[in-house]
Amino acid sequence: MIVRSIEGESVMASRRPAGREDSVQTGRRLTPEARERQIVEGAVAYFAEVGLDGHTRELARRLGITQPLLFRYFPTKASLIERIYEEVYLRRWDPGWEATVRDTALPCLERFRRFEIDYQRRIDDYAWLRIFVSAGLKGFDLPSRYLGMVRARIFAPLLAGMRAESNLPDPEAQPLAADEFELLFGIHGALVYVGLRSRVYGMDGTADRDAVRAAMLDAALPGLLATHRRVVMAAPAAAGP
């Protein structure tokens, strides 16, 4: 109430004062598209902060609207969260990543480096990381499906390229082993952990996380091909019991 009346002090704003769409215009009678977009963006920020158990009333309060209005745009809270998944994860997946890791003009390690630098910059984001782990905690399959995409669309082609560069059997002849994926997931995890420490664990660590990750790649990549060769050649006992 009080909040709304305070906003109402700018009464002569009825004809949209200055900014037309940029200043979110928390006032009334937005177009359905603008309102829906405002709700989605606010929901991303809100649920990232407080977790997916956040309350619709508090979300509405932060948006400067009433709670029933949320249910005009999303029939249930679950449907709003589903929309958040699309917004934060599916829409932010860059098909260029899949092209990069298949770019035969580059050495495999350089493809991996470029993918990770760009990928980590994308996901080292308050909402991305926090909603990701929050969804995992609630048992939703989004995190496992998403990491399955990384594994299948990014790491598998990378490993295939590394096999080729090292004159090792093609994945068609000898399937990619779990140990090979773990090699990439290890480096990947070290990079993700930099963001987790800051965004989830609340450590006020290094300011320039990009530089930290670049240094980690510099330390980890040089030995990767040799280790990969060792893993592939020492373990054709892939087909377990």
Next chain:
Amino acid sequence: MIVRSIEGESVMASRRPAGREDSVQTGRRLTPEARERQIVEGAVAYFAEVGLDGHTRELARRLGITQPLLFRYFPTKASLIERIYEEVYLRRWDPGWEATVRDTALPCLERFRRFEIDYQRRIDDYAWLRIFVSAGLKGFDLPSRYLGMVRARIFAPLLAGMRAESNLPDPEAQPLAADEFELLFGIHGALVYVGLRSRVYGMDGTADRDAVRAAMLDAALPGLLATHRRVVMAAPAAAGP
């Protein structure tokens, strides 16, 4: 109700049939110590599964007791969660870790390896990992304080030992730089990520995570000392603006 009456079928158990304390005896009239212990252990398992927003009624139902009984042993839900922190994190901290990383009879890399093998085995636990990230999401300072302990009590002495082994300046003369800690946090994060993928993200990945982590250490440790030397010598510009 139904559940309780089913349990009640073992009526002649009034004189405590066989197991005295081991079989949890979800029935009635436990000693306060036994009941409190049962509640804490059940709360750890329950809140690990559903997150710290779990409900006291559901916890009580799983324990086979009524909800008001919880509040006889813990005045508020928050106090119960505080007790969980003590139980899972403070009580599971092994002082031997601090001794291991200071054991001058071992090379630094071997100290680091032994610490990580043992530490990761301890924390790769459903409750440990999930409550840790759940606490981080809720903004509690437990994760940052805990990682601060790892940094100060484990990584700092390790880095001091690495400085000594490489004939580099003592931390007293040249303070440990953030980049040096990041070196260790990088490997550490890669190992933690193995558990997170399984326990939080729900990936049904590798069965033998211990072996995966051992392989990661084998890949990462050999180059660590050289990288550390490079970091220390190339960056005496520690005191930034």
Next chain:
DNA sequence: CCTTCTATTGAGCGAACGATCAATAAGGGC
């Protein structure tokens, strides 16, 4: 066997949850 102590329960409080619906008011077309 009866009394005493207290672990445990059943009933219930106020508040807040997700969700619903009729009433209201803002803006565009005429």
Next chain:
DNA sequence: GCCCTTATTGATCGTTCGCTCAATAGAAGG
């Protein structure tokens, strides 16, 4: 300037939350 459409609100439903308290029941001591 009026009307009509509909974005938005106020009031409210049934449920469930953390939490309280008087009543109940199970074990121990005499």
